Amino acid sequence: MFIIRWRFCSMRNIIYMLFFIFIVLMFCRATAYSAEPPEMRIGITLSGKALELSFDGGYEIMNLNTGASLQLSPGRYKLVFSQGGIKILDRAGDSCGVFKGPLYLAPISSQPSEESFCIHNAVYGSEYRGALEISASGGEVKAINVLDLESYLRAVVPEEMPSSWGNYGGMEALKSQAVAARSFALYNQGLQRHDGYHLCDAQHCQYYGGKSKETDNTDSAVNQTCGEVLTYNGSVIEPHYCASNGGYTELPQNVWSSALPYYKSVHDPYDDPDNPLGLNNYIAHRYSTWEASIPLKSLGSILAAGGYGNPGDVKRIYVASTYESGRVEELRVEGTHRDVSLRKLDARSALGLRSQLYNVRAESEPRVWIASAVNNIEKKECFPELEGKWVASGYTINKMLTGEEFSVLGDGVKGEVPCLGYIFSGQGWGHAVGLSQNGAYNRSRAGHSYRDILSFYYPGAQITTCY
Ligand SMILES: [Zn+2]
Structure with missing residues (x-):
């Protein structure tokens, strides 16, 4: 009886032990898996179809296709699309060869995280940490910066x-x-x-x-x-x-x-x-309040271009419903052809508004427009900031620009430009x-x-x- 009980307890202990070992192994595995920041692959926007690259002795370029080093000495190179591959030109414009690729610029020093290389035609930066994967497709050279998440965030x-x-x-x-x-x-x-x-x-x-x-x-x-x-x-x-x-x-x-x-x-x-808290060191965002004026004449074409349908001549615009925050759920545009409903983000996207938190009113104050007709091409633009400003008109007369006035540049004279639009007054910048x-x-x-x-x-x- 004692022996049986002893054996029973032992088995249970073994099961506990195995379970414990399993948990420890799982923990170790999870810890090992997540001990390092993950690797990120970031597409670098380039101006033009080539890649203008320079690197020092801390780097070498590998051909991922063959696994071999290209043995390029440190310096500046231009990589261009050629015959479906990548042609490398040195600073003098001489070819260093055409490679199918992809190529991989990798740090080889003992402290790879401290190394950096330059992309001279990158749109948003110039010097980069980590490695660079270079490939050729669609007639251009593409660059992907490969680096750890923490370096990326810096x-x-x-x-x-x-x-x-x-x-x-x-x-x-x-x-x-x-x-x-x-x-x-x-x-x-x-x-x-x-x-x-x-x-x-x-x-x-x-x-x-x-x-x-x-x-x-x-x-x-x-x-x-x-x-x-x-x-x-x-x-x-x-x-x-x-x-x-x-x-x-x-x-x-x-x-x-x-x-x-x-x-x-x-x-x-x-x-x-x-x-509302009366903070004495409160900082208002520069677009904490904003206004946008949309000329009535432009509205139909703006909506049509945005794929929302052309309302024809716009008769009225109003906020049909809002959310609890005050953000616009639906903006209605009544037109001679049809009514257009802009929901949620639509109005912001179509009209280029800074946020979805706004109200709208008809522009009651006439504004100053400038009409021009050069080479028989008519152009009309609204300049509200010119309201009340004095301008030289003709050779001798100074006159003040007021609502529904117009001035003429160029070689043609056009009649009075009607001045009607809508003013959007809003708060904040972004989706919130x-x-x-x-x-x-x-x-x-x-x-x-x-x-x-x-x-x-x-x-x-x-x-x-x-x-
Ligand atoms: Zn993106």
Whole structure:
């Protein structure tokens, strides 16, 4: 009996032991897997179809097709599309050969993270860390910068938020931007946002300007939040952010279509142009309030060009419905041909408005227009800033420009230009979902931590350290 009991206990212990070992192994595996920042592939926007590249002795170019080094000495080269491959020209214009590729410029020094190379015709930067994958397709040479996520972020945060904010109480805002940008990169790494690389270096993804854009403040914001991302139920969230919410955050389904559970639509006193908290160091965004004037005559063609249908002559424009935040759900345009309904983001996109938080009124004050007819091509432009200004008319007479007046440039005289339009008055710049950069700045200046800032703008998300 004793022996049986002993054996039973032993077996249970063995099972416990095996289970324990299994858990430890799983933990070690997870830790090992996520100990390093993941590798990012960033498409570099080039001006022109070639790649203008220079590198020093810390780099070499490999041909990924053959696995061999190209044995190119350090210097400056121009890589052009040729015969379906990549032709490399040296500084004198002499050919160093044509390679099928892809080619790979990789750091070979003992401290690869400290090495950098130059792309002289990159649109958004010049000096880059990491490696460069170079391929040829569609008649042009393409460049993909391959580097670890943390190095990537050092050149994203200063492009997305002013580094100087760190000198005026905004370090916590820079840290909240670092976490949002890191989450954006990781969330989109798994999506097919681009063919062959994870993110581009333009506004479509996040601006990335390479090593030359790095600053001490933003490096510090990235380092102090190393590996931290926003998660919901264990997965990285889709983190939207924008310049200024005009005083009220928004739900993603009120701007685009899909609802996400970690967003809320609430008043944001730290980005409200009225400064309701009476903060003495409050900073209003430069577009915390804005106005846009759209001439009536342009409206039909703007809407037709945007694919919303041509209303004909516009009779009336009005806000048909709004969300709780005050953002416009539907803008109606009544025309002689048809009525056009612009929903959610449509009006912003079609009319080029800074935000979806606006009201609209008919332009009651006539404005100054200038009409010209040069070579029989008529052109009319509205110059509201000329209202009340004196101009020389003819040889001797000075006259004041007032509403419905017009002046004529060029060689033809045209009649009075009718002056009717609509004025959109709004608040904020951007979609207002998630982090408001201006709101984060004011919160940081008021003493909020980056964790406080993120929990306000992503109320359902948690901060998780993923490596
Ligand atoms: Zn992109």
